[in-house]
Amino acid sequence: xxxxxxxxxxxxxxxxxxxxxxxxxxxxxxxxxxxxxxxxxxxxxxxxxxxxxxxxxxxxxxxxxxxxxxxxxxxxxxxxxxxxxxxxxxxxxxxxxxxxxxxxxxxxxxxxxxxxxxxxxxxxxxxxxxxxxxxxxxxxxxxxxxxxxxxxxxxxxxxxxxxxxxxxxxxxxxxxxxxxxxxxxxxxxxxxxxxxxxxxxxxxxxxxxxxxxxxxxxxxxxxxxxxxxxxxxxxxxxxxxxxxxxxxxxxxxxxxxxxxxxxxxxxxxxxxxxxxxxxxxx
Amino acid sequence: xxxxxxxxxxxxxxxxxxxxxxxxxxxxxxxxxxxxxxxxxxxxxxxxxxxxxxxxxxxxxxxxxxxxxxxxxxxxxxxxxxxxxxxxxxxxxxxxxxxxxxxxxxxxxxxxxxxxxxxxxxxxxxxxxxxxxxxxxxxxxxxxxxxxxxxxxxxxxxxxxxxxxxxxxxxxxxxxxxxxxxxxxxxxxxxxxxxxxxxxxxxxxxxxxxxxxxxxxxxxxxxxxxxxxxxxxxxxxxxxxxxxxxxxxxxxxxxxxxxxxxxxxxxxxxxxxxxxxxxxxx
Numbered sequence: 150x151x152x153x154x155x156x157x158x159x160x161x162x163x164x165x166x167x168x169x170x171x172x173x174x175x176x177x178x179x180x181x182x183x184x185x186x187x188x189x190x191x192x193x194x195x196x197x198x199x200x201x202x203x204x205x206x207x208x209x210x211x212x213x214x215x216x217x218x219x220x221x222x223x224x225x226x227x228x229x230x231x232x233x234x235x236x237x238x239x240x241x242x243x244x245x246x247x248x249x250x251x252x253x254x255x256x257x258x259x260x261x262x263x264x265x266x267x268x269x270x271x272x273x274x275x276x277x278x279x280x281x282x283x284x285x286x287x288x289x290x291x292x293x294x295x296x297x298x299x300x301x302x303x304x305x306x307x308x309x310x311x312x313x314x315x316x317x318x319x320x321x322x323x324x325x326x327x328x329x330x331x332x333x334x335x336x337x338x339x340x341x342x343x344x345x346x347x348x349x350x351x352x353x354x355x356x357x358x359x360x361x362x363x364x365x366x367x368x369x370x371x372x373x374x375x376x377x378x379x380x381x382x383x384x385x386x387x388x389x390x391x392x393x394x395x396x397x398x399x400x401x402x403x404x405x406x407x408x409x410x411x412x413x414x415x416x417x418x419x420x421x422x423x424x425x426x427x428x429x430x431x
Numbered sequence: 432x433x434x435x436x437x438x439x440x441x442x443x444x445x446x447x448x449x450x451x452x453x454x455x456x457x458x459x460x461x462x463x464x465x466x467x468x469x470x471x472x473x474x475x476x477x478x479x480x481x482x483x484x485x486x487x488x489x490x491x492x493x494x495x496x497x498x499x500x501x502x503x504x505x506x507x508x509x510x511x512x513x514x515x516x517x518x519x520x521x522x523x524x525x526x527x528x529x530x531x532x533x534x535x536x537x538x539x540x541x542x543x544x545x546x547x548x549x550x551x552x553x554x555x556x557x558x559x560x561x562x563x564x565x566x567x568x569x570x571x572x573x574x575x576x577x578x579x580x581x582x583x584x585x586x587x588x589x590x591x592x593x594x595x596x597x598x599x600x601x602x603x604x605x606x607x608x609x610x611x612x613x614x615x616x617x618x619x620x621x622x623x624x625x626x627x628x629x630x631x632x633x634x635x636x637x638x639x640x641x642x643x644x645x646x647x648x649x650x651x652x653x654x655x656x657x658x659x660x661x662x663x664x665x666x667x668x669x670x671x672x673x674x675x676x677x678x679x680x681x682x683x684x685x686x687x688x689x690x691x692x693x694x695x696x697x698x699x700x701x702x703x704x705x706x707x708x709x710x711x712x713x
Contacts, residue, residue, distance in 0.1 A: 198491050199481050204594075206683045209480050278685065309591040312486075320605055327602070401488045403560065 162386050165190040165395070166375065167226025169217045171202035173402070173409050174308070174346035175232030178255070179394065180413040181372035182230075186379070188390040192224045193232075198399035198425065201308060203277025203344070207239040210279060214240035215431045218248050220423065222431075226250060227384050230375055234344050234367060235277050238285035247431040251378055258370035259341050260289035264297065266363040267339040273332035273362075274301040276343030277308070286343055300335050304328040304344075311346045312405040316412065317353060325350065325357055333358065341365045349412050397421035444668050447472040447677070448657065449508025449532075451499045453484035455684070455691050456590070456628035457514030460537070461676065462695040463654035464512075468661070470672040474506045475514075480681035480707065483590060485559025485626070489521040492561060496522035497713045500530050502705065504713075508532060509666050512657055516626050516649060517559050520567035529713040533660055540652035541623050542571035546579065548645040549621040555614035555644075556583040558625030559590070568625055582617050586610040586626075593628045594687040598694065599635060607632065607639055615640065623647045631694050679703035 166186075168179055172195045179193050196202075196217050202210045214236045218229055228251045231237045231244065237254030244252045263272050274286040281303040290297045306324050315321050332340065340362055342348060348366050355364055379385045386392065396417045410417060448468075450461055454477045461475050478484075478499050484492045496518045500511055510533045513519045513526065519536030526534045545554050556568040563585040572579045588606050597603050614622065622644055624630060630648050637646055661667045668674065678699045692699060 198487065204685055205480065209682045305595055306588075306591050306597075309588050313587055315588075320602060320609070323602055323605075400491045403486055 161227045162384055163190070163390065164225045164227035165192040166228055166230060167192050167194070167221030167224060168230040168232045169194045169196070169221060169236070170233040170345055171195070171235065172197050172200035173405050174344065176409050176413055176415060176417070177345050177348045177368035178230065178232035178371050180415050181368045182375060183392070183394065183415070185372045185376055187392050188388060189379075189386050189392045190390070191392065191394045192221060192226060193394065193396045194220055194423065195396070195398045196425070197402070201277070202233060202235040203279050203308065204305065205279060207279070207283065210236055211240040211243050214244055215247060216425055218244055219431050220425070222248065222250070228253065228375070228378065230371065231255065232345055232368075232371065235279045238280040238283040251382055253371065253375050253378055255345065255367040255371040256285050256289050258374040259343065259365055259367040260286060260293055262365045262370040263290060263339050263341050264293045266365060267297070269336060269338040270296060271298045271300070271335065271337045273329070273335075273337035273340040274299060274343045275304045275307075275328060275332075275340065275347065276301070278303040278305055280343055286341060300332050300337060302328055302332060307350060308344065308346045311349050312408070314404070314408040316349060321350070321353060322357055325354055329354070329358065333362070337362060339363045339365060342367060349409070394418065395421065397423045399423055399425050443509045444666055445472075445672065446507045446509040447474040448510055448512060449474050449476070449503030449506060450512040450514045451476045451478070451503060451518070452515040452627055453477070453517065454479050454482035455687055456626065458678075458691050458695055458697055458699070459627050459630045459650040460512065460514035460653050462697050463650045464657060465674070465676065465697070467654045467658055468674065470670060470674050471661075471668050472672070472675045473677070474503060474508060475676065475678045476502055476705065477678070477680045478707070479684070483559070484515060484517040485561050485590065486587065487561060489561065489565065492518055493522040493525050496526055497529060498707055500526055501713050502707070504530065504532070510535065510657070510660065512653065513537065514627055514650075514653065517561045520558075520562040520565040533664055535653065535657050535660055537627065537649040537653040538567050538571050540656040541625065541647055541649040542568060542575055544647045544652040545572060545621050545623050546575045548647055549579070551618060551620040552578060553580045553582070553617065553619045555611070555617075555619035555622040556581060556625045557586045557589075557610060557614075557622065557629065558583070560585040560587055562625055568623060582614050582619060584610055584614060589632060590626065590628045593631050594690070596686070596690045598631060603632070603635060604639055607636055611636070611640065615644070619644060621645045621647060624649060631691070676700065677703065679705045681705055681707050
């Protein structure tokens with residue numbers, strides 16, 4: 150999760166946390182970071198010109214992730230947060246190797262929280278095709294507890310449903326149950342929401358699954374991991390700082406930004422438009 | 432639809448028809464072309480590394496379309512077919528201006544067929560957000576008949592449903608009716624399937640709407656327009672030719688290629704992998 154290359158000088162401390170995602174879903178991580186670390190500034194970059202990453206090949210997602218991380222370094226990011234399960238699942242080791250500041254993904258924090266939550270040892274994971282096919286959650290969960298039993302399921306329709314703003318509709322409930330029902334039948338007691346979009350469906354999923362299944366939200370746990378990292382690496386912004394948020398996208402925002410803004414009650418201010426420059430990658 | 436720049440020499444006649452789409456949906460146009468023009472060779476390029484185009488801005492779709500068209504010209508395409516409603520809706524005039532061979536989109540052929548089909552003069556159009564927001568179908572329909580009444584609706588969930596392979600499920604029926612029901616209530620007698628993916632849902636849509644509403648399939652009508660163009664420009668391949676099909680994608684194919692292959696009964700052979708080279712655009 151960290152490569153420990155940061156220096157922790159006073160200049161670095163005031164630099165922003167760089168956060169990226171394929172699109173706007175990573176704002177769930179930003180929302181958690183803003184609540185937990187109000188005095189930190191955040192520069193968020195969503196690669197909306199090439200989203201989604203979730204159905205694409207590992208090599209393409211790796212190339213895109215390195216290009217976007219390079220753009221965050223141009224913004225003086227003191228640390229890079231991969232607020233995208235797909236990029237965390239397939240590109241984290243390349244990012245850690247290439248990026249000269251500490252890098253945090255969402256997979257290991259989510260796996261840790263799932264291990265802490267499960268009583269039965271049977272954990273479910275839902276995510277995009279690329280995340281599930283990578284087996285990254287299984288590996289992370291088994292590295293923490295070799296006895297754990299994992300059932301994973303790709304749910305490619307959930308992101309488009311969320312982006313359509315259909316958060317509380319009977320059709321959405323039906324699709325959730327088509328995907329998650331088989332996991333429930335297998336006896337999971339913990340479900341990892343392995344995509345940064347999914348916290349926007351948290352209420353619907355919780356209502357459908359009832360109290361016996363604990364939902365683990367990668368956004369929340371990733372934010373805690375970033376806080377721990379900043380303390381460990383002596384990179385926390387001064388207490389007196391007022392954190393700011395700058396959101397940049399590679400394609401102008403569509404209606405989903407409104408959905409996310411309302412659901413997260415996040416003040417994203419004016420959105421910057423950036424074009425990816427393919428030759429600047431690390 | 433055509434810029435009439437082709438020469439029609441005998442060398443050109445054996446060159447392939449270049450077809451592109453944001454992904455694999457444009458294979459519905461290829462399938463129609465193969466049936467109508469079996470002696471023509473086709474080079475198909477799907478920009479799967481950056482799909483979908485349907486939710487992205489006009490300027491980004493224009494840039495992508497020019498890059499992909501340049502790659503088709505490198506393959507000696509004698510004509511370029513924009514087998515993507517979104518690219519046809521927002522980038523056709525730029526393509527016609529920049530590409531030195533005739534260019535055919537899907538919008539005008541679809542509009543012509545809708546005008547021919549409607550009795551009531553009330554036409555519905557469904558498509559991606561970018562296609563519907565562009566107003567391209569309204570403009571094309573009204574240029575052919577200024578009295579026509581058009582109701583258009585963006586259906587962003589249909590493409591993901593098709594790509595998931597859920598072509599014949601109760602949930603798919605419900606989502607279709609949420610989108611199309613209001614158009615039916617307005618009294619349309621003709622519905623334009625304004626996205627190259629949608630012919631894969633034709634059976635379900637026809638079953639739900641019944642016999643009184645005519646479905647206009649942009650794939651079929653685009654193929655007829657290409658045939659007319661080749662005859663007009665003296666670009667038809669010799670009768671004795673056996674047409675071939677080469678499919679190239681910018682990201683390795685996922686499970687949707689199997690869905691399309693089966694639904695279209697199309698022999699796509701071995702898929703070539705091509706990387707977009709952003710600096711070669713026209």
